[in-house]
Amino acid sequence: MLRNAHQSPTVRARSAGTAPLRRPGAVAVRNPGAGRMYAQLGHPLSRGDENARLLAYEDDVKRAFDTIVPVLKRISAIQHEADFETRAQTLARAELGFELPEAILADAWVEQLDMRRLFAWCVFQTYKRFCDDFYGATPTGAAEEFERFLQDCGFHSLDISPCADGRLAHLVRYVLRLSPRAVRRKSYAGAMFDVEDSVQKWTEIELMRHREGKPNAADAPTRYLKMAVYHFSSTHPQSEGCAAHGSDTQKAAAAALERLYSFRRAIENGFCCGASIDLLLIGVDTDTDAIRVHIPDIRGEMALERYVDTQTIYAQTTRLQATDAQRAIMEAIRECSNDVAPGMAELVTRLIENNFSQIDYVMNKHGEHYPDIGHAERFIGAGVGFEDIQLRNLMYFAYLDTVEEGAADMDVGIRIFTGLNVTHGLPVPIVVRFDYHGQVPGSRDRARQRCARVAQAITERYAELFSKGLLHVLQVARDCDTSQPIEIFACTVNPVLAGGH
Amino acid sequence: MLRNAHQSPTVRARSAGTAPLRRPGAVAVRNPGAGRMYAQLGHPLSRGDENARLLAYEDDVKRAFDTIVPVLKRISAIQHEADFETRAQTLARAELGFELPEAILADAWVEQLDMRRLFAWCVFQTYKRFCDDFYGATPTGAAEEFERFLQDCGFHSLDISPCADGRLAHLVRYVLRLSPRAVRRKSYAGAMFDVEDSVQKWTEIELMRHREGKPNAADAPTRYLKMAVYHFSSTHPQSEGCAAHGSDTQKAAAAALERLYSFRRAIENGFCCGASIDLLLIGVDTDTDAIRVHIPDIRGEMALERYVDTQTIYAQTTRLQATDAQRAIMEAIRECSNDVAPGMAELVTRLIENNFSQIDYVMNKHGEHYPDIGHAERFIGAGVGFEDIQLRNLMYFAYLDTVEEGAADMDVGIRIFTGLNVTHGLPVPIVVRFDYHGQVPGSRDRARQRCARVAQAITERYAELFSKGLLHVLQVARDCDTSQPIEIFACTVNPVLAGGH
Structure with a gap:
């Protein structure tokens, strides 16, 4: 993240096309000639059915966001016609799946329809629906399987800190194909995670093991595994x-x-007492979603130049049988670090295999690389939470407790959205969110107060945008201790939204 | 805290007099007629020698701060004389114990001596010297004795959250006569401590017990004790x-x-697994330093109207023999809550006995109550740390990570100091401090960054005062893992200070 926006909404629209789902592993060259030969078949270890499911999900969500502008254009065109309100609602219901706030439509005759408010309202409403779907449907079976596997590999907890860049937001669910429920994810600009925060998490996990034997007993010979994930662009490395x-x-x-x-x-x-942790460093090519895994040696040391590159192994193994391909992965790992711990080797093997599916996913949908190499986020997320954001380039994430601390990240987000939205007359939609643990008394009230405080700090810091209607803020939170959806506290667009559409 | 300042520096000066030390327990009526009869003798359980030591310390420190204005007045008076710089330095050395920054003195001839900068510099310099003394001299023996006693009472940790009011800053060392090293203190406006922060501390302590058997083994039948301390004014309860x-x-x-x-x-x-903690609620009368202890019943429940008041027991027992007085305390505790846990009763007995010394301390020095009923702090402290502040009405404390979160507390502090200093043309001296654990890599750098961020937020928020030279900020930190003194990072007065005076 921290990059200048340089893409127009045109590029964004292109990337979010609504391609019909394809038979898994079949030819999928949307960009003729761009896919390499091996893409025509897919890798033998790649999971076509999973790719189809993930593609349908990504397409659904992005289509929902990208339908907003065309529909609002059509609504704008009819705003001075006689039966405007009825026709607008019919159109919105049919195309967006929800009705628009009557108050905004009803005021159109006075001057003209307030498209900025309407746009922000639609983005927020779409976000809310997408969240509700996420918490209504996520299966937990995959999480349990992975937790068992992780323990077999010698780790009782996987704590991932990727860069906060929106192009890594799908890291867990897509790039590494892990269950969001089975790992911890805290994103930081440049993957520069907070050591104190991580120590605190380690403390919590270790106490849980001592007191409750969860996820396993304290004397089980497993360790806490911290993974940091940086990124680069293979096609435009300098920019x-x-x-x-x-x-x-x-x-x-x-x-x-x-x-x-x-x-x-x-x-x-x-x-004291020999406390330690295990570490893993991974790099993601944000153009192709291929990864580099820096394999640790037996002492847990890694080297910048010593890594396994999935793009390379993919190419080397794509014509092999599945079992031979697996063996080749293991060999590549050992060649990279000949004394790697067996459990670590096993975990990395799984991650590489998983990543092959994602390499196929990107190639099948886009050819050699993503069309949206740069930023194309739909909104800014600020605060703590956003477990539901597992899609690439959907949200620019500013992980923060206060705008005072997160000012640099927020400024970059505003700059990106100035390019993406403001220059086209559209507002910056910001979701402020603070998830909380409902079992801690008063935590919901505190989450609400934090939302209000941060929302105010944002509207004060970007007062000029806000005063022109070019910045809107939605305040939400979720109780992590339940399976409830997010709760809306307030919104600058319209109090109606908070009423529970 | 959160009170309007209404006291003039005159009142403050009166309270910080330099009375010669008196024989412990002897007659001590500075305010003739104000002390009650029993004050003439002192309580049999009161520790006169300790009172003398504490009094000397308080007098020393406050005298150091309160000498600044008179000395600067004398220096101001001679600023246009021929040998000004030499005479000023001689005076400063003799009266304040340190030299003044030459750059400020040297510029006096151009217009006139910058008294605001000079005043802020002297306050910061005095604070630094007082800190150095504190960390150079605190004995740890008392801490160990109290930790053992605490465990015998059934508690392995004492975590105290008083109100952040400067009139409670001496709670641990003076009012309750405990070792600052043996307890945790986190002050919050209105004693409204952060539950998440306390849970986190509990987690750390419990893990330490499990992993390292410190301060005792996890299976020892002791509990974490949290104490909240509110306050009131017996002479001016409404204001x-x-x-x-x-x-x-x-x-x-x-x-x-x-x-x-x-x-x-x-x-x-x-x-799970029966996790719980013990609680204790205490109220302090900030006029006399007498306390109310709300004695818990066997289930740990307390009631607002069920408390033991030390002022009352003091009066009832002041003519008894020491052992009879102790018995009377225990009876009062049991009368208040007849099924109180024996360990809790023992701890409370000690606290009440300790408080008798403080009641004597206040009466001997000031008579019936403190002369500075209201605010008379010498500077504002903002951040995390300040373990060395164990004196009443010395510092207004805004415990905060960011000005964004602590804005309300900071605003009150500025309002108080507008009354105390700004209306007299003197600046508000603010010490921004973030103590850190040096054993965590990078923590010193992060402390430095936090200091800089908060200092900037303060000068931005109070830009008008700052631009007029009516607000100065000193940035400091201390490594809690060593016995080193505080380190100065930056100062708005003069870079010289940071050079290590």
């Missing part, structure tokens, strides 16, 4: 990499590795 | 109580009790 590190891949990787080692030193120095 | 609760004693007590129960519910709901 579309991680701007928190000046699009310098080497620097991004080195900084993430140094942060990992800092975390381990903090545990080893801060706690 | 000089806790303004966070509108000077309503009942409301202040009820809110603190509710917060305690919330914390316990958070532990009981959030953790």
Whole structure:
């Protein structure tokens, strides 16, 4: 993240096409000539059925967001006609799946329809529906299977800190094909995760093991695994990499590795009795979603130049039988680090296999690389939570407690959306969200207060945009201790939304 | 805290007199006729030698701060004389114990001496010296003795949240006579402590017991004890109580009790296997430093109207022999709550006995009550740390991570100091401090960044004062993992200070 927006909505619209679902593994060249030969068949380890499901989900969600502008254009065109309100609602119901706020429509005759408010309202409403679907439907079986596998590999917890860039938002569910419920994800600009925050999480997990034997007993020979994920762009390495590190891949990787080692030193120095953790460094090519895994040696040390690249192994193994391909992955891992711990090797093997499906996914849908190499997010998310955001380039994420601390990240987000929306006269939609643990008394009230405080700080910091109707804020939260959907506290667009559409 | 300042510096000066130390327990009526009869003798359980030591310390520190204005007045008077710089430095060395920054003195001839900068510089310099003394001299023996006693009473940790009011800053060391090293203190406006923060501390302590057997083994039958401390004014109950609760004693007590129960519910709901904690609610009369202890019953429940008042027991027992007085305390506790747990009764007995010394301390020095009933702080402290502040009305404390979150507390502090300093043309001195754990890699850098961020937010929020030289900020931090003194990062007065005076 921290990159300048340079893409127009045209490019964004192209990337979110509504291609009909294809037979898994079949030819899928939307961009004729761009797909390489092996893409025509798919990798033997790739899971076509899963790809189809994930594609349908991504298409559904992005289509919902990308339908907003065309529908509003049509509504705008009829705003001065006689039966405007009825026709607008009919159109909205049919195309967007929800009705528009009557108050906004009813005021159109005075001057003209307030398209900015309407646009923000539609984005927020679409976000809410998408969230409700997510919490209504996520199966937990996959999470349990992965937790067992993880323990077999020697880890009782997987804590991932990717870069906060929207192009990594799908890391867990898509790129690595893991269950969002089975891992912890905290995104930070440049993957520069907060060591104190991680130490605190480690403390919680270890106490749980001691007191409750969850996820396993404290004397089980497993460790806490921290993974940091940096990123780069294979097609535009100088401009579309991680701007928190000046699009310098080497620097991004080195900084993430140094942060990992800092975390381990903090545990080893801060706690006695041989306390330690395991580490893993991964790089993602945001153009293709292929990954580099920096394989640790037996002492847990990694090196920037010592990694396995899935794009390469994919190419080498795509014509093999599945079992031979698996063996080739394991060999590549051992060649990279010959004394890697067996459990770590097993986990990495799974991650690489999983990533093959994603390589296919991208190639089948887009050819050699994504069409939206740059930013094309639909809204900004600010706060803590957003577990439901598992799609690429959907949301620009500013993980923050206060605007004072997160000002740099927010400024970048506003700059990106100035390019994406404001220059086209559309507002920046910002969702402020603070998930909480309902079992802690008063936590909901505090979440509500935090939402209000951050929303106010945002409208104050970007007062000029806000005063022109070019910035709107939705305040939401979710109780993590239940399976309830998000709750809406307030919205700058219209109090009606908070009423529970 | 959260009260309007209404006292002039005259009142403050009166309270910080330099009375010669008196024989412990002897007659001490500075305000003739104000001390009650029993004050003439002192309580048999009161520790006169300790009082003398504490008095000397308080007098030393406050005298150091209160000497600044008279000395600067004398320096101001000679600023246009020939050998000004030399004479000023001689005076400063003799009266303040340090030299003044030459750059400020040297510029006096151009227009006139910048008294605001000079005043802020002296306050910061005095704070630094006082801190250095604190960390250079605090004995740890008392802490160990109290920790053992605490465990014998059935508690492995004492976590105290008083109100952030400067009139409670001496709670631990003076009012309750405990070792600052043996307890945790986190102050919040209105004693409204953060439940999540306390849960996190509990988690750390419990993991330490499980992993390292510190302070005792996890299976030892002891509990974490959380104490909340509200306050009130016996002489001006309607105006000089806790303004966070509108000077309503009942409301202040009820809110603190509710917060305690919330914390316990958070532990009981959030953790299984019978996890729970013990609670204690105490009220302090900020006019006399007498306390009310709300004695819990065997189930840990307290009631607002069920408390032991030390002022009353003091009066009832002051003519008894020491052992009889102790027995009377225990009887009063049991009369208040007949099924109180024996360990809790023992702890409360000690606290009440300790408080008798403080009642004597206040009466011997000031008579019936403090002369500075209202605010008379010398500077504002903002951030996390300040373990060295164990003196009443020395510092207005805004415990905060960001100005965004702590804005309400900061605003009150600025309002208080507008009354105390700005109306007299003197600046508001603010110490921004973030203590850190040096064993966590990068923590010093992060503390430095936090200092800089908060200092900037303060100068932005109070830009008008700052631009007029009526607000100065010193940035400091301390590594809690060592016995080193505070480190100065930056200062708005003069970069020289940071150079290490």
